[in-house]
Amino acid sequence: MKSIFSNLYLVMATLFMMSCQNDEANAMPPADDDISENVNKTLIVYYSYTNHTEEIVSDLKSLVDADVLEVEPTEKGLDYAANNYRIGTEQLTKIKDNPEEESSYPAIDPVDVDMSKYNTVIIATPLWWSQMSSNMQTFLFKYSGMMANKNIGLIVSSHSSGISGVEADAKRLVPNGKFLKSLWINNANHAKRKSLLEQWLKDIEYASLGSNVTSQTMIINVNSHNLIVDLADNSSAASLIDLLKNGPLTYEAHDYGDFEKVGDIGHSLSENNEQITTEPGDVILYQGSNICIYYGTNSWNFTRLGKIRGVTHSELKEILGDGNVTITLSIGSTSSVNTVRASDGSSSQIYSIRGHKLAFVPESGIYIENGVKKMR
Ligand SMILES: Cc1cc2nc3c(=O)[nH]c(=O)nc-3n(C[C@H](O)[C@H](O)[C@H](O)COP(=O)(O)O)c2cc1C
Numbered sequence: 225m226k227s228i229f230s231n232l233y234l235v236m237a238t239l240f241m242m243s244c245q246n247d248e249a250n251a252m253p254p255a256d257d258d259i260s261e262n263v264n265k266t267l268i269v270y271y272s273y274t275n276h277t278e279e280i281v282s283d284l285k286s287l288v289d290a291d292v293l294e295v296e297p298t299e300k301g302l303d304y305a306a307n308n309y310r311i312g313t314e315q316l317t318k319i320k321d322n323p324e325e326e327s328s329y330p331a332i333d334p335v336d337v338d339m340s341k342y343n344t345v346i347i348a349t350p351l352w353w354s355q356m357s358s359n360m361q362t363f364l365f366k367y368s369g370m371m372a373n374k375n376i377g378l379i380v381s382s383h384s385s386g387i388s389g390v391e392a393d394a395k396r397l398v399p400n401g402k403f404l405k406s407l408w409i410n411n412a413n414h415a416k417r418k419s420l421l422e423q424w425l426k427d428i429e430y431a432s433l434g435s436n437v438t439s440q441t442m443i444i445n446v447n448s449h450n451l452i453v454d455l456a457d458n459s460s461a462a463s464l465i466d467l468l469k470n471g472p473l474t475y476e477a478h479d480y481g482d483f484e485k486v487g488d489i490g491h492s493l494s495e496n497n498e499q500i501t502t503e504p505g506d507v508i509l510y511q512g513s514n515i516c517i518y519y520g521t522n523s524w525n526f527t528r529l530g531k532i533r534g535v536t537h538s539e540l541k542e543i544l545g546d547g548n549v550t551i552t553l554s555i556g557s558t559s560s561v562n563t564v565r566a567s568d569g570s571s572s573q574i575y576s577i578r579g580h581k582l583a584f585v586p587e588s589g590i591y592i593e594n595g596v597k598k599m600r
Contacts, residue, residue, distance in 0.1 A: 265341055266290035266433075270348035271360040273304055276381045277348050280409055283418045284346070284379070287425060291342075295363045298331035304352075315358035323396065329362040339370035340452070340533055344377065344433050345401075347394060351382035356393035364397035370534050372505075373454075375433050376401035379424075383411045400503075404428040440465055442530060444507075444517065445472075445552040446485075449543045453507050455530040460509050463493045464529060465555055472554040475515070478547070483520030485544050487551065488513050496527045504540050505532035517551070519544060 268290045272278040285292060304312040315330050322328040339345075349360040356364075364371075378394050380387040387408045395403065407424040409417050425431075442453040442464070455461040467473060477487030483502070492512045502508060502518040509527040510516050517532070519540040532540070 266344040266346060267293060267337070267339070267342040268346045268348060269293045269295060269360075269363060271295040271350070271357055271363070272348075272381075273350060273357070276409075276414060277350050277379075279414075280379060280381060280417050280421070281348050284348070284421050287418075287421055288430065290346070293335055293337055295335070295359050296333045297359045298333055309353070312352045312358065316353055316355050319358060319361055320355075326365065329365050330358050332359055332362045332366075335363070335367075337367070339367065339374070342374060344375040344430075345371055346377040346379060348379040349381070349390065351380050351385055351387060351390050354385050354389040356380075356390045356397075361393060361397060364394070368398040368401070369536065371398050372400035372534065373531060374401060375404055377404045377424075377428060378406040379421075380406065380408050381410070381414070382408065385410075404433075440555065442468065442507075443554050444532065445554070446517075446549055447543060447545055451535065451543070452533045453530040454533060456528045458496045458528070459494045460496050460527045461529050464509075464553075467491055467493070468553060468555040472552050474550060474552045477515075477517070477549050477551050480516075481520075481522060483522045484508075484516040484518045485549060485551070486510065486514050486516040489515050489553075493527075497525045498527070499523065499525050500528060504537040505535050507532065515551075515553075517544065 266288055268281055268284060268288075270277050270281045270292070271294070272281070281292060284290075302311055318328045347360065347364070350357045352358065355361075376394070376398055378387075378391060380390045387406060391403075391406055395401075405424070405428055407420065409420055413420060440455045440461070442455055444451040444453055455465065473489060473491075475487045475489045477485040480486050490513065493509055495509060495512055500506070500508065501523040502521055504519050504521075506518040506528065507530045508516040508518060509529050510524075511526075515529065516526075517540075519537055535543070
């Protein structure tokens, strides 16, 4: 199968190489840095080598209101297609051999993006040897920790190959994304890209995606950290909001089962029990008056109240600490989200080496502060 493609592709490659004579021709417009404060917004992130994906993104931008971010390799001027695609092939092989290692991924220019503002992320990428282009893989490897529970749309541009390998790469790199139906645009239908995009936006019901997100957020203050919770769209979260409208609520919580901090809030909320298998960050109502913050997994019949944004199991465990804690709940609106900061009051953006946003500088190990790699 691959060898059929290789022969065909060599012919087609000559043709498309003619369309990318120099690096200037491949230069992309500057990323749109007018990033609004609206959490329901869409981010389009793209990489393009020979401009096909960029043309797709340009048409998409005329159809949706979105911020656009371009991924650019740190090493400029590479000819990925030279010598039968040697560089592209080598980069992809390196990733395939060791997908968990950051050093397997080609370096990209640092990006300044606050993912918490976006409900939907559209990833637009070329297909390289039936996989996702290496530079886009780097972006997802670094930033997917901030894409959990977001709607993920994948648009793939290829010459002729099908995109299942790219979809598999996307799901590996963004394991907690809510994937929408993907869009494949190949060489044969590239000219019809605008109508394909219009149909795709209808298929994924783009217009109603924003309504999946409640604009209401809650802040959990614990051990001097503020955690942002996107509240569930149910009567239990609504009754908690009503309660918090009277002011912040403080309660004591303890560890249970090595998977949660739980405490009685002293008020009864309406229940919407269902069988749930928890993930780190889930905020759950148990027996009407206990609020559980999950840092681990448990399956039980209880009520979902919300989900803490962008924290991993180990980050949450570290924030919550061992033993009893005092927790204060208050309501936040999406507009207050950006005022929530790490406990030291600094406005630093701190990330783990895997790109997970951290609420604080870790006690040891490598971390990234304001785009600079540091070690403690
Ligand atoms: C390194 C490399 C490998 C590629 N491998 C394939 C392939 O396996 N199948 C295919 O149909 N197209 C392949 N292509 C072609 C691109 O997917 C296609 O030209 C795409 O439209 C390029 O998007 P861009 O212009 O945004 O870079 C490859 C291109 C490159 C540079």
